Amino acid sequence: MVNIAVLGYGTVGSGVxxxxxxxGESISKRCGHDINVKYILDLRDFKGEPVENLIVHDYSVILNDPEVKIIVEVMGGVEPAYTFVKEAILKGKSVCTSNKELVAxxxxxxxxxxKAQKVNFLFEASVGGGIPIIRPLNQSLTADEIEEITGILNGTTNYILSKMSSDNADFDTALKEAQNMGYAERNPQADVEGYDACRKIAILSSLAFGMQVDFEDIYTEGITGITDTDVLYAKAMGASIKLLATSKKVGNHVYAMVAPMLIKPTHPLFSxxxxxNGIFVRGNVIGDVMFYGSGAGKLPTASAVVADVVDAAKHIGTNIMTFWSSKKLELRDVKAVEHRFFVRVAGCDDKARALVNEVFGEIEEVKVDGREEEYSFLTGFLSEAAFEEKADRIGKPLSRIRVMF
Amino acid sequence: MVNIAVLGYGTVGSGVxxxxxxxGESISKRCGHDINVKYILDLRDFKGEPVENLIVHDYSVILNDPEVKIIVEVMGGVEPAYTFVKEAILKGKSVCTSNKELVAxxxxxxxxxxKAQKVNFLFEASVGGGIPIIRPLNQSLTADEIEEITGILNGTTNYILSKMSSDNADFDTALKEAQNMGYAERNPQADVEGYDACRKIAILSSLAFGMQVDFEDIYTEGITGITDTDVLYAKAMGASIKLLATSKKVGNHVYAMVAPMLIKPTHPLFSxxxxxNGIFVRGNVIGDVMFYGSGAGKLPTASAVVADVVDAAKHIGTNIMTFWSSKKLELRDVKAVEHRFFVRVAGCDDKARALVNEVFGEIEEVKVDGREEEYSFLTGFLSEAAFEEKADRIGKPLSRIRVMF
Incomplete structure (x- = not known):
């Protein structure tokens, strides 16, 4: 029997x-041990509930109990999670967490x-909810040099963008529906501004490239600027707008960004x-692979946490090597990154067209019925810096979205 | 340094x-050891090639070299692979294989x-080429009871069906194109009759349910009966025909089958x-996940084999537990399995319609321009046995395809 303690009896904790x-029965079989929850740390008492007798309010009870071999940290946020986890590891306990802020x-x-303590720090649930992605990156893609990871890593924004597309809804309406469905929080900033996706791609990039990618270094743009008109144009191109979190090797450099992008049905993330959530990985020998599933939710996330507990229980006394050094990876300046851009400008008279053509050279015009008052087009490949300079010359565009085709 | 030997210098062997x-460099870092290929077993000599000095023709040289810790078996076929692998394990060597016949x-x-020898037998590459699926099933989905695995497990047939759909080609034309592209063998039977997919779903089912699923027990139907007319009807329904290998828990029983099926865009395998290849897994807590990638090919398959070598090298002296008992899983009789069916019958006069309606009750008619001489429809849910009995009463249908919606 392996004793564990769960820190935080919220959504994920109760899911665990x-x-x-x-x-329990099949988990014990697969694990080779019964898993016993000895403590739950929470500020509340849960009087009358089945977990009442497991609740403790004082972390030191857990920390100082040598019978507890594995700590499940599902409180979220950097502190006190960081202090608790560090203390646990120093006491020789393994930790399984769903906490992306902590891991990033x-x-x-x-x-x-x-590694030094011969215990394990596992965090499958911190990215992509239930989707197995951390363990595959660590243990299955070990023969590859990863060239690209691109993910739809935030379910809330993907729901909003899908809804805008399927119902021709505007951003506010789709957000409200996401809130009503319980998919978006009342303060949706962390999701819609891309901060959540940013932390997740920081984790995936660190694992893929084996070095520390600081989330603060990742250019991050949310979806609040995406309008129903943009979605109309996307459809006219047979494309879709997704909030993509991507990191990519170009030459000897890696760049990373989170931004809404246009993708076509030929891309596995389109559907x-x-x-x-979906996570696309390109390796230099495996080629393209994609992992798909529920990116959040109580039970899918708990499934990933418990799978980590099983792994930790099977590896008591042995560290599962993970390739993520604390050496900082200097990301390529995002200004140098090249994309095509989709651009909408107000006014489509001959003068406006002539200016666009003069500034951007060869472009591909995109037309949508009923929007004859604007001029919209796809540019060729341009660096972000070059695009900005050109965009300034034609005046502020109505919108510009990066293009993955 | 860890010494390995490669059995068979064919496509996958040379890929390894x-x-x-x-x-090599990043593999050594991730692995913690350098991987050194000490021998390659092949009948040929490869004179003048860089591998010439590694070639041996006598397996006992490898078997009796205590320095060789890991055997890569990429010969294919049950014998002599089985004998070689068994001998290696008995000598305390781990084995990594891409050989689905052997594993099934x-x-x-x-x-x-x-397990008894404290070595490892790993076979990630035996299903889905490079796609990580064996390790996720073994190590990531350990918190779940698997309810269903459905896969597009054979790239050749998926190419043929995709080609029939995109080019309105008939089966023979699409097969010929697959052969010209090198995706189908000159004798394509193992692929087009579903035998390859059958062995792969046997392996996945055994791992998912932890018991031996014999491939001989799995109802298997290939794609040679699928016509361009069937594909037209599929499109008219907004659906697609895929060769699906599936095993599913219904109540306390598991059924497994390989057959062409109609699926809709809402299913993750549609795209x-x-x-x-794509492998869809449904767990009772994780919900739906899907794994996608190159199901075959020299480098993707070799990527999976080498990832197994890394894992074996990291676990010398320790067995990675795999949950697959030799106790036979008695599959549910396929006759009792229920589906909807798509059916085409010749003749669409009132008499034919009346008979169909009398026999099948409520049906959903499907129409395609230019095919007015036939009567085509979707049935309600019927067991295979009930369907056969009803189909007999209306005379032999032009075709019948199982439906996943």
Whole structure:
């Protein structure tokens, strides 16, 4: 029997208890040990609930109990999670977490500490909810040099963009619907501004390239600027707008960004709709692979946490090597990154057209019925810096979206 | 340094050497050891080629060299692979294989033997080429009870069906094109009759349910009966015909089958086209996940084999537990399995219609321009047995395809 403690009895924490109860028998078989939840740390008491007797309010009870071998940290946020996790590792306990803020900020350090302590720090649930992606990156794609990771890593924004497309809804209407469905929080900033996706791509990039990618260094743009008109144009091109978090090797450099982008049906992420997540990986020998599933939600996330608990229980006394050094990876200046851009400008008289053609050279015009008052087009490949300079010369565009084709 | 030997210098074997040469440096870092190919077993000599000095013709040289810790078996076929692999395990060597025939037939036994010998028998490349699926099933979905696995597991047939759909080609034309592109063998039987997919779903089902699923027990139907007219009807329904290999828990029973099926765009496998493979898994807590990538090909397959070598090298002296007992799983009789069916019958006069309606009850008619001489429809849910009995009463249909919606 392996004793564990769960820090935080919120959505994911209660999901962990539910999964262990529901599938306990087969989990024990696969694990080779019974998993016993000895403590749950929470500020609340949960009087009268089945977990009441497991609740403790004082972390030191857990920390100082040598019977507890694995800590499940599902509180979220950097502190006190970081302090708790570090103390646990130093006490020789393995930690399984769903906490993307913690992993993005302190992943490298906590992995090094775990290695030294011969315990494990596992975080499958921190990216892509239930989708197996951390373990495949660590253990299955070990023969490859990763060239690109591009993900739809935030279910809320994907739901909003899917809804805008399927219902011709504007951003505010789609956001409200996402909030009503419980897919978006009342303060949706972390999702719609791309901050959540940014932390997740920082984690994936660090693992893919084996060095510390700081999330603060990643250019991040959310979806609040996307309008129903943009979606109309996307459809006219047979394309779709997705909030993509991407990191890519170009020559000897890696760049990373989070931004809405236009993609076509030939891209495996095109059909990832609604609250689903998808993660596309290109390796130099495996070619293209894609992982798809529920990116959030109580049970899918708990499934990933419990799978980590199983792995930690199977590896008591042994560290599972993870390739993420604390050495900082200097990302390529985003200004130098090249894309095509989709651009809409107000006015489509001959003068406007002539100016666009003079500034951007060869462009591909995109037309949508009923929008004859604007001039919209796809540019050729341009660096971000070159695009900005050109955009300034034609006046502020109505919108510009990066293009993945 | 870890010494390995490669059995068979064919497509995959030479791919393994190429991947180790190309990515050797990062593989060593991830693995913690340098991987050294000490021998290659092949009947040929490869005079003048860089591998010439590694070639041996006598397996006992490899078997009796205690320095060789890992055997890569990429010969294919049950014998002599089975004998070689068994001997290697008994000598305390780990084995990594891409050989689906071997794994489907002897997987359970070789896993038990490996456990006893404290070595590893790994076979990521035996299903889905490079796509990580075996390791995710074994190590990432451990918190779940698997309810369904459905895969597009054969790139050749998926290419043919995609081509029939995109070019309105008939089966023979699409097959010829697949052969010209090198995607289909001159004798394409193992692919087009579904035998290849059958072995792969047997392996996945055994792992998902933890018991031996014999491939001989799996109802298998290929794609040679699919016509361009069927594809026209599929398009008219907004659907697609895919060769799906599926195993599913219904109540306390599992059924498994390989057959062409109609699926709609809402299914994640719908957009898996061309030579790509996709594997859809439904767990009772994780929900739906899907894995996508190159299902075959020299480098993708070699990527999976080398990832297994890395794992084996990291686990010398320790067995990675795999949950696949040799106890036979009795599959549900396929006759009891329920589907909807798409049916085409010759003749669409009132008499024919009346008979169909009398026999099948409520049906959904499907029309295609220029095919007014036939009567085509979707049935309600029927067991295979009930369908056969009803189909007999209306005379032999022009075609019938199972429906996934």
């Amino acid at each position: 208890i539910e999964v262990l109860r529901l599938n 900020k302190h992943g490298a350090e906590l992995l090094e500490l775990s 990832v709709n609604g609250v689903f | 050497i190429e991947v180790l040469r190309l990515n 037939k002897h997987g359970a036994e070789l896993l038990e033997l490996s 898996v086209n061309g030579v790509f």
